Amino acid sequence: MTSLLSDPFLQLPTENSVRVVWFTEFAGIQHYVVYGENLEHLATATTTQLTRVREDNQSKVTPVYDTVTQRKIWRHEAEVSEIIAGKRLPYRVVSKNDLEVIESKIFTLSALPIPETPLKILLTSDHQLMPMTAANLQKVCETIGIDAVFFAGDLVNISDRASEWFDDNRGGAFFPCLQGHAHYELQSTIYQGGEIIQHVPLYPAIGNHEVMGRFSTTKGLNEQFYDAVPRFNGLDKDNSFNTDTYEEIFTLPGNKRYYAVTFGDIRLVVLYVTNVWRSPSLDSNIKGRYQEAEQDLDYPESWGYGQHIFESISRESQQYQWLEKELNSIEFRKAKYKIVMFHHPPHTLGANIVPPYTAPIQNIERDENNKILAIRYDYPKEKDYIIQDLIPLLEASGVHLVFYGHSHLWNRFRSSKGTHFLESSNVGNSYGAYVGDLKRPIPNNSVYAATGDPNGLDPIIPTIAPIKDENNQPLPYIASNEITAFSIFDTEKGRVSSYYFDTRYPHSNIIQFDQFSLLS
Structure with a gap:
């Protein structure tokens, strides 16, 4: 049938x-x-x-x-x-x-929903068919009723691979997890995800995994995904990058890449702030963040051009100018809660905040015969578009919460101006928190931050039940491949509450470990 x-x-x-x-x-x-x-x-x-x-x-x-x-x-x-x-x-x-x-x-x-309607919003990101995603969403449904999903990007891994959206046989595809039809086994327990988006709207942002690279009818989909290049000299989307599948799947306002909506007492502003992911490896054979692969030096068509940005958020960009108008709109100014969501982190202990979020500067080293010896990329911190351009605008406009993902961990921050920053992306897995002896891979003699938040904020220790380290000291993050976390914004109470579930113990309780108020 x-x-x-x-x-x-x-x-x-x-x-x-x-x-x-x-x-x-x-x-x-x-x-x-x-x-x-x-x-x-x-x-x-x-x-x-x-x-x-x-x-x-x-x-x-x-x-x-x-x-x-x-x-x-x-x-x-x-x-x-x-x-x-x-x-x-x-x-x-x-x-x-x-x-x-x-x-x-x-x-x-x-x-x-009309204003003053009590709402509970799921804040999530970075599902990507990862092992704990189905368990996470099942526990969301067992814990609380949801009125909408705000999704800060990286819905799948390879956007043009249909099965990642619908029916990957490992049991954790995007729609099955959010519709209660997953079938993912952890610790001899089958998790089905949650029946959520059949009943409530989903508002997504574009992450780097929603962007495909140069189109091909013969190259593998993984290879096409990693083969994104900047739109030099008016290159079309087939020869640079595209978000076609994302845009065809979802019905969103405006140009679909960035937009704003009012939902009850919330004004949600969604931005397209992401860049191509390149390996941080310094191996000379790797096309990475910091260099071209040695074997590609004589073949410009194979260059990756570093960790280039897909759509600019610099002060001169069209997206920034649209954002300025939105932040001055009546809808934004009168909203009780002002939330901005995008993918790339402004503050995190994770790996993906390094190098700074700016256009790569290409440096080509040649010998006396003009033969290319190396191609390297630098990212000046003083030109970080998120920190230098975007965040000052958001703070000056009274944004209460900046919500993002990308590094696959939970941590939060608060600036001196009172803006809250939340990354709640330890959903399906984690790539670690770079503190103490765990250091990000960066070039030798680099000015990039090997540990901590490169942009100067201290992470906040969870207020209720922080996870503790081997010395019984509370940790200001969750970065685990066994413990999954989710966050809920309650508009009636004006609070964001975060919970975790330890998948090693399938019958254990969900633990609320953090809570903070947006308006305090």
């Missing part, structure tokens, strides 16, 4: 409507949503085919693909309208083909 490729999920609610989106592997002849107390109303869907999703020999899916192959997937979107804010209604989606009528289970939807 034919089935839907995903359950429906909710997008872009307004005062009297919400979009319902789902996917199938058949074009079908009719797709619609039925909704209302007795499912008496009908909204017809518009159908489009995803243009970039493919599989290859690295995909974990059945059937096996020997070469890069387009996967035929159709997206269906219906606008459910004339609904009342504050009233939750049942709905289901229906897809018909020539032989069958396929229906989803019944879920619930609602319009945009």
Whole structure:
């Protein structure tokens, strides 16, 4: 029997409507949503085919693909309208083909919440099919009811690999984890994720893993992902980088890459602040953050151009100018809670904050015959666009919380101006906190920070139940591949609460370990 490729999920609610989106592997002849107390109303869907999703020999899916192959997937979107804010209604989606009528289970939807509605927002990021993600989301649902998901990027690993979104056979694909259909085993326990986005809207930001590099019909998808280059001399997206699959999957305001929405008492501003990930290795054979690979020196078409930025947030950029207007808007200024979300960390103990967030400066070393001996990249700290341009603007505008991800750990900070900074990305795994003897890999004689927050803030020790080190001292972070963390913003109380679950002990309780108020 034919089935839907995903359950429906909710997008872009307004005062009297919400979009319902789902996917199938058949074009079908009719797709619609039925909704209302007795499912008496009908909204017809518009159908489009995803243009970039493919599989290859690295995909974990059945059937096996020997070469890069387009996967035929159709997206269906219906606008459910004339609904009342504050009233939750049942709905289901229906897809018909020539032989069958396929229906989803019944879920619930609602319009945009009005101001002063008590809301609980899941703050999450960096799922990427990592081992603890399904457990994390299952524990979210067992702990608290959620009204929306704010997702600070890195939803999957390879954006154009369809199975990472829908049906990776390891059991932890993106939609199954957020829809309660995962099947991921840890410590002899199967975790199913949480039935979340069928009922509440998802607001994502672009992380580096939502960006694909140069398009190819023959190179593997992993290779294409890492093959992003800057848009020199007007290069088109096929020859530089693109976010096509991300933009085709989600319904978002504006240009989809950055946007702002009001959700209850929150004004959420979502930015496109991420750069290509390059290896920090200093091995001469690695195309990395700090150098080109030795074997590529004579082949400019193989250069990576360092850890280049996809869309600028410098003071002169179009995105910055859009942000200035947003921060001066009536919607932003009158909001009780002002939250800005993006992917790259302004403050963290993690690895990915180094080097500074700026355009790489290329230095080419040549011999007397003009032969290239080395290509290196520098990143001047005084030109860090996040610290020098973005954060001063946000602080001057009264932003309460800057929420981000990328380094796969939990830590938080507060600036002298009272702005809170939270990274709650120890969801599926961790790459460590760089403190003490654990040092980031950086070039010799480098000015880059090997430990701590390079931008000068001290991490805050969790206020309730911090994890302790071997000397029984409280740690100002969680960086674990066994303990998973999540954070919830409660608009009624104005508080962000963070919880952890130790996957080594499947029957253990969820522990609230931190809490802070946005307006204090």
